[in-house]
Amino acid sequence: MKNTHFSTLLIDWYKSHHRDLPWRNTQNPYFIWLSEVILQQTRVKQGLPYYQKFVTTYPTVKDLAEAPLDEVLRLWQGLGYYSRARNLHTTAKDVLAQYNGNFPTNYEQLLALKGIGKYTAAAIASFAANAPIAVLDGNVYRVLARFFGNDTDIASPAGEKVFREIAQTNLPPQEAAIYNQALMEFGALQCTPQNPDCLFCPLQKDCAAYNTGKQNELPVKNKKIKIKQRYFYYLIFQSEEGKIALKKRNGKGIWEGLYDFFLIENEASYTEIALYDTLQEATGIELQQIIAKSNTFSHQLTHQRIEIIFVHIRSSELPNFKDLQWYSLEEAHLLPKPIIIANYIDQYFRKKQKNNKKTTE
Ligand code: SF4
Secondary structure, X not given: OOOOOHHHHHHHHHHHHOOOOHHHHOOOHHHHHHHHHHHOXXXXXHHHHHHHHHHHHOOOHHHHHHOOHHHHHHHHOOOOOOHHHHHHHHHHHHHHHHHOOOOOOOHHHHHOOOXXXXXXXXXXXXXXXXXXXXXXXXXXXXXXXXXXXXXXXXXXXXXXXXXHHHHHHOOOHHHHHHHHHXXXXXXXXXXXXXXXXOOOOOOHHHOHHHHHOOOOOOOOOOOOOOOEEEEEEXXXXXXXXXXXXXXXXXXXXXXXXXXXXXXXXXXXXXXXXXXXXXXXXXXXXXXXXXXXXXXXXXXXXXXXXXXXXXXXXXXXXXXXXXXXXXXXXXXXXXXXXXXXXXXHHHHHHHHHHHHHHHHHO
């Protein structure tokens, strides 16, 4: 499917409507890669300060490769999907070792790096070197499905093939970078998932979805995401000196490499009595040691919903559980943590400090 006006209209639109974002003013493949990884599953507004922090703290790929992983994870804190930060660090090391710190712009070489898939490889190769390779992301699928009136399921392998072909067929080889940027920006600003701005759309005349009133039916996506429900009971051991016990998460599950409290997980929520029985059984603590129990917090990830309760436990000694260590609140603040843990520590203990201050005044 080729429309001779498609790319010209898109590029013209882009020149007068695009947002001025820092990663669009550079051809440095390392900076472009950073922006692409940060912006995966993240809105521009949220990702922008992280991009600025990363390029300032690690101005070269060598700086990132040589930084401790804990420091990288701490800088990433709050952005979620922490495997991105771990892959970022691994890839930086690989680029340093394999390419002497010169970030590649070749599509095949990029694809061979950890955490870089077809989309990111095409984005870096085209933005940094104008390589004629079309990008395909959620915005691109939507624009193409609507404009060309294609109802192939975008979650199917056939959908990927069809839309990749359409994006590639309409790519003007000399203007690959701006075409890719325009396609994505158009999907983000004009041809949005809900309420696309069809009235003032330069593609309106030839748009199949507009001409048949199918904007809300396209693109077709049939894959249903299964959400797994989990129940976390975090035990916060607190020493008399005000320290708290944390441990580093190992294994391949969520939040790998981040710090959290001693965790008891269950497939269903515990009743109050069952919870205390389980606590006693698992840790040997006495009921009098329990200082407080939080309300339930809900934490939503892409494929999981976690209900979390924090139980505070007074403990004179460091419990003899694998990997738990005492940390002062200042030390804990510097550790990379899941945002729910960081916020809880911040809110609970800061509130407590404030209350203590009030009573001594
Ligand atoms: S007319 Fe509407 S549906 Fe068609 S490309 Fe423009 S914004 Fe998207």
